[in-house]
Amino acid sequence: MHPAQILPIFAALTFAKLVRKDDFWGGALSLGPTTSHIIHAVTTLMPGAAPKTQNGELFLWPGMSNGTGDLIQTTLESWPDNSWCGAVAGEWCVRASLFGSFGQLDADSHLVKDGDEVRIEYSRSADGLTWIQNVTNAITGEYLSSFAHESGPMTGWGTGTECDDNCNGTIAAQTYKNTTITLASSDTAFGNTLGVSGGTTYSGLSVSTDGTVWHIDSINIPAMD
DSSP states (O other), X not given: OOHHHHOGGGGGGTTTOOOOXXXXXXXXXXXXXXXXXXXXXXXXXXXXXXXXXXXXXXXXXXXXXXXXSOEEEEEEEEOSOOGGGTOOXXXXXXXXXXXXXXXXXXEXXXXXOTTOOXXXXXXXXXXXXXXXXXXXXXXXXXXXXXXXXXXXXXXXXEEEEEEESSOOOOSSOEEEEEEEEEESSOOTTGGGGOEEETTOEEEEEEEOTTSOEEXXXXXEEOOOO
16 A cells, blocks of 8 residues: 555645656555644654665655645655765765745754664644754764744654655665654544554554553564565
């Protein structure tokens, strides 16, 4: 099943971008839409090594959307030449980004090596208007990227593995660990919206007694063929 079939909340992902025959998707997991809205989400991504040679563009990301507005998306990227972030072959570039009717807005970027763990946190400001993306090395605490922008309420969260322009695909499995999504109000059925594709598995889905804090211990996405 194509991830787009189980990720309706990310319909905004494509915007004006045309899906070509040489674009394809790997494993994914999605949660949403919630009957409430998300106020905080955090996960740690262990991406493994990037391909040492790369055709096209390869992207790994956790994202949030409401299906009709902005898409909040910190992305690990592998291009034929990743020197734009200081990376060499086999390393990723990471940057916080926002997609919407305005196109794409990007923060500063940083390299990510094999063995690194990337902590990606999305927080809604106290006034409810601004979303802040903070990206750090989960092991060292090193700053990697950050971005803040006004966006509307978010109702879904999910992962993506995207391969464009006939890219090589991933060479390593990816793991998201300690994923926690906090809702503004109770939605005890939020877990029923969970969907997976492309051989993705998960473990340790739990919810707080008041139905507002959802947690997944581990999301495991296999390498692309």
